[in-house]
Amino acid sequence: MSFKYERFLIEAIEQCxxxxxxxxxKHGHNFHLKNNLGQNxxxxxxxxQNYQDPLFEKKRLQIFDFLISHxxxxxxxxxxxxxxxxxxxxxLNCTQEALYLLRSYPGDIDILKRDHSGSCSLHYAIxxxxxxxxHAIVDYLLQYRIRFDIKDNYNNTPEExxxxxxxxxxxxxxxxxxxxxxxxxxxxxxxQQRPITDRLKTTATTITTRSKTTLxxxxxxTTATTIxxxxxxxxxxxxxxxxxxxxxxxxxSPFIFNSAEFYNLFESKIDKAKLITxxxxxxxxxxxxxxLNNQSQLSICSYKVC
Numbered sequence: 001m002s003f004k005y006e007r008f009l010i011e012a013i014e015q016c017x018x019x020x021x022x023x024x025x026k027h028g029h030n031f032h033l034k035n036n037l038g039q040n041x042x043x044x045x046x047x048x049q050n051y052q053d054p055l056f057e058k059k060r061l062q063i064f065d066f067l068i069s070h071x072x073x074x075x076x077x078x079x080x081x082x083x084x085x086x087x088x089x090x091x092l093n094c095t096q097e098a099l100y101l102l103r104s105y106p107g108d109i110d111i112l113k114r115d116h117s118g119s120c121s122l123h124y125a126i127x128x129x130x131x132x133x134x135h136a137i138v139d140y141l142l143q144y145r146i147r148f149d150i151k152d153n154y155n156n157t158p159e160e161x162x163x164x165x166x167x168x169x170x171x172x173x174x175x176x177x178x179x180x181x182x183x184x185x186x187x188x189x190x191x192q193q194r195p196i197t198d199r200l201k202t203t204a205t206t207i208t209t210r211s212k213t214t215l216x217x218x219x220x221x222t223t224a225t226t227i228x229x230x231x232x233x234x235x236x237x238x239x240x241x242x243x244x245x246x247x248x249x250x251x252x253s254p255f256i257f258n259s260a261e262f263y264n265l266f267e268s269k270i271d272k273a274k275l276i277t278x279x280x281x282x283x284x285x286x287x288x289x290x291x292l293n294n295q296s297q298l299s300i301c302s303y304k305v306c
Contacts, residue, residue, distance in 0.1 A: 003035050003044070013045050016059040021066070031071040038079040042067055046085075046094050061096045068104075075105060083115045090124040090133055098125075098133055102140060111137060112146075118153035126162045126170060134170055138177050149178055 003010050009029045012020035025031075034040050045064055050056040067073045078084050083091070086109050089098035098121070101109055112120045125133035141148050149157045156164065159178065162171035 003033060006030055006033055013041055014048055016048060016056060016063055018059065018063060018066070021063060025071065031067065031073060037081070040073055040077050042073050042075070042085055043077070043079065043088050046088050046092050046097060057096060061100065064097050064100065075101065075109065081115050084110060084113050086111050086121050087113060087115055087124065090121040093128040093130060095130060095132055099136055102136055111140065112148065112150060114150065118151065120150050122148055122158045123152055123161055126158055126165065126167060129167050129170070131170060138174065142177055142180060147178060
């Protein structure tokens with residue numbers, strides 16, 4: 001199905017034209033778009049075939065690697081047919097791209113994923129008679145002792161399918177290889193099918209990340225606590241210094257005394273006020289006496305005149 005947008009980019013992908021694709025990267029085109037079947041540009045690239053150009057497959061592989069490593073396209077995509085990228089690589093007989101995924105993502109891609117037809121990547125490789133892919137997939141599964149007698153919707157295991165299609169040498173190889181495995185691939189989950197080395201790496205990475213995170217958080221908390229304590233201590237010291245300076249200034253002030261000094265001061269002030277009051281009273285009395293004396297003398301004089 002067609003893509004609705006980014007026509008220039010889609011044409012560059014269909015032509016396997018690397019210079020055009022690099023130009024699209026420079027101009028900020030959207031490489032993460034999907035068509036109405038949920039397929040990204042990686043699946044669309046795998047669908048491009050040109051049997052007349054002997055270098056076409058090499059160009060396609062180069063662009064395939066560029067889209068994954070540089071443009072970070074999703075290699076775990078699953079479309080509406082329930083096919084992942086590895087299913088499409090084997091279904092379209094893209095040998096180099098399938099081998100690229102096996103080498104680059106060991107254990108991260110479900111190579112035995114069944115689509116809506118019940119077929120897995122091994123069924124598709126057998127349908128094309130692609131011995132290179134069949135051996136690569138089986139060797140990968142044998143390395144981790146995973147059985148691959150998965151049946152499609154027509155009740156065919158890979159071995160039975162190879163026999164029906166006339167690939168007897170592939171059927172014999174699958175029959176012999178299947179005996180050396182111990183787990184039924186359809187009876188265990190995909191996470192259990194993943195390589196032990198990959199699980200150990202993932203677990204170690206998770207533990208390391210968690211320990212680093214814990215240590216980082218603890219160091220952050222310790223550092224923050226130390227900083228807060230130092231800030232609090234500094235603030236308390238500063239406040240203490242300020243309070244001491246204020247107290248010293250207040251103590252040296254003439255308005256602040258202890259209780260004895262305060263009482264003595266006011267007693268002396270009251271005594272002085274009393275003395276001044278007494279003096280004023282004495283002066284007033286003297287003035288009044290003089291006034292009275294003057295009035296009496298005036299009255300006597302007026303009486304004599306009369």
